[in-house]
Amino acid sequence: MGGIDTASDVTGVLLLVWIVSGSVCGVIAGTIAGRKNRDSLGFFLLGLLFPVIGVVAAILAAPGEPLPPLGMRAVTCPRCNTRQNVNAQLPNYECWQCKLDVQLPVA
Numbered sequence: 001m002g003g004i005d006t007a008s009d010v011t012g013v014l015l016l017v018w019i020v021s022g023s024v025c026g027v028i029a030g031t032i033a034g035r036k037n038r039d040s041l042g043f044f045l046l047g048l049l050f051p052v053i054g055v056v057a058a059i060l061a062a063p064g065e066p067l068p069p070l071g072m073r074a075v076t077c078p079r080c081n082t083r084q085n086v087n088a089q090l091p092n093y094e095c096w097q098c099k100l101d102v103q104l105p106v107a
């Protein structure tokens, strides 16, 4: 028979398929995670190492909370449970939903 090492050829093809599908799935998982305000780099790496699992995990992941703008802090009203961004410098805020005056804990 010829000098072609079939076993290492198959291994090489499988490795190539893994790298290609891992890169594609990594990008998909990272994009899905990014849209959900989740760690897109972490999901990219997960998709890269475990192609199908990473994408499924990104799809199933619960959406993260959006980050408040600079100088604001995200708070949840203790009465009506409304989430809102308020000035981080102020010691209190008035809930826009139920008009409750809420004291903020000192950061």
Ligand SMILES: [Zn+2]
Binding pocket: 077, 078, 079, 080, 081, 082, 095, 096, 097, 098, 099, 100
């Ligand atoms: Zn409220």
